[in-house]
Amino acid sequence: MSRAESPPKRDAKTENARPMATPTDQGAARKTGPDPRTGRGPSPLWTLGLFRDELVTTFRRWRTIALLGVLAAVPVLIGVAVKIETRGGSSAGGGGGEGPAFIAQITNNGLFLVFTGLAATLPFFLPMAIGVIAGDAIAGEANAGTLRYLLVAPAGRTRLLLTKYATTMTFCLVATLVVAVSAFAVGALLFPLGELTTISGTRIGFAEGLGRALLIALVVAASLTGVAALGLFVSTLTNSGIAAMATTVGLLITVQILDQIPQLHALQPYFFSHYWLSFADLMRDPVYWDGLVRDLGLQGLYVAVFGSAAWARFTTKDITA
């Protein structure tokens, strides 16, 4: 689906590749859509088409590609830094256990770079990228004046919102996998691979380690769904894409700071970021599920609360742009 993008300058290339559609083309551009004349509701296949169009639009944006590039660069930086630091045979992190989680183990096993990369990007880079995408989802369309055209097509607001949220979730997964794959590639290139020692001191084979790395990536992606829902809700509140992104990222930073203040410990279990690092519990043997269950439950709660709030807001608001 091609439509006017916001901000237009950044997406000039995209638009060149796919000629910008005039508003009257909108219905026609959705080739997968049913014939509105039949008068029947859109088929599931059509929804899938809408979702696919959304995905293509999102991932073809330069800003999305730039965000993913930054995410992919973080493990590269960590890997190179650890390699340089340990060239003389000293251990990473100064031996005192400083730095991101798992950093001391990277030199023995490149697979640990996946965990370190995720641990380093999870507090800020990943949620910030999600905040940008989620905040832009509705407000960006409104800002560019394309939202009403989207609603002209027989999509329905609920369906459009769900599609937007599914796209954001997909971005969560893609962003996490980009970090993981980049980290794995760098780790395999710079450091040896093989059997690894879990943080409980037991040994697991490389295949199982790889499986756990994948599981960790999935858990990290799932941990971000709460921020995604929050961002989408903020996005329905305003017509300015920038305001929505700034609010989401601002909320993220605020919550992260509040999570560090000991006097607020009674509130902290309800912050969406509080259990984020519990993904590391998957590297214990046996796996310690308490934190993971709490993390995923909390994310589910955020999705339910802010998802339904976004729905309540979006289905009742006056679309003027």
Next chain:
Amino acid sequence: MAPYETDDSARAAEADDRLAGRRKAARYVVPVAVVGVAAATIGLVPALADSGDPDLPKISAQQLIEKIAKSDVQQLSGTVKISTDLGLPDLGGLESGLLSGAAEGHGDSSADPQSKLLELASGTHTLRVAADGPDRGKVSLLDNASEYSVIHNGKDVWGYDSKSNEVFHSTSPDSGHAGEGAGGKAPRDVPATPKDFADEALKSVDDTTSVTVDGTAHVAGRDAYKLVIKPRQSGTTVGAISIAVDAKTGLPLKFTLTPASGGAAVVDAGFTQVDFSRPAASTFAFTPPKGAKVTEGDDLKDAKGGESKDTKGDGPKRLEKEWRKGHEGTADAPGGPKTIGEGWNSIIVLETGGKGMPTGASGSTGNSDVDGFLNSLGDHVTGKFGSGTVFSTRLVNALITDDGKVYAGAVTKAALVKAANAAQ
């Protein structure tokens, strides 16, 4: 009548608006309802899970104590949660700085079990324990994205700190008496578990103590009896000790020490999950990971000399020793301690021979910052014995007189001053 008509239609439109507005508002009920349901679930589920203490046959305190003594659990794995709240000032980073400094002085390995002990002295910690007979045991201290494990397997005792990727290793000559090694005591008999605490507490049972069975409870999904130990004397800071004992195996599952002053428990250690089947053999297998720094225990022992003997054991146990010093009179200080008083009110007296604490009132350190800091930690007291400073925690109080005597015990401040006066 045009005006009326307009009025009517306006009213109709208004009603429409109101209806639409109500419909809009109705949608916001959904997120609010979700929040409500979540809050209710969070609030109610623990309350529901709590209700209904198990129905167990009556048992006397004596029988229950015997049950604990006879308990011989060889194989188990489980998760233990320990919360300690001694009311010590929160030193934050300073504390760990001091700890790492101390560790560096003695062999420079963060995997040395002793450098981990003090971590247990404050806050809430999750431990995982596993045991298979007397020769194989494992204790792991779970931390954020890292873990510290002590693994005892036959002759070998390993300490592994995953955060710094450092390994501590010592061998015990006799696997049956692993307590010889610096870290050996820890994994031998399911340490830091409620059982350790219970053993210590039961030693104190004498005529100054009342022991009762106080109903039953569910602990870690198992039926348990609750044993309550209360000092009969006044003047002690110990309020009550409650031990939940597994009805089937006799293993203490939960230990709670509440201070006489009330409030949160000083020590609260309990299983949150326990399994009495044999743990997988791989649990106890440990090979140092490639590239990990391995410190041999013998080096440490040399560096520490005789000191390591006194400090062996796990953190909470040492805490226990602190406040129970009076009962046992362990000789681990210069000059040899004396004990005055009996039972829970016993006070240990140390003759340091030094000048005592440099306090603001007397014997200034010459550094006003240091004086201020020390004064903020302790209270200045005077009495027939002269003057001194009382350092208090929620359990142990210590009086350091200006002439270098130390009175310490799980007793109130007034009792300490009285003891000091009497000793003059």
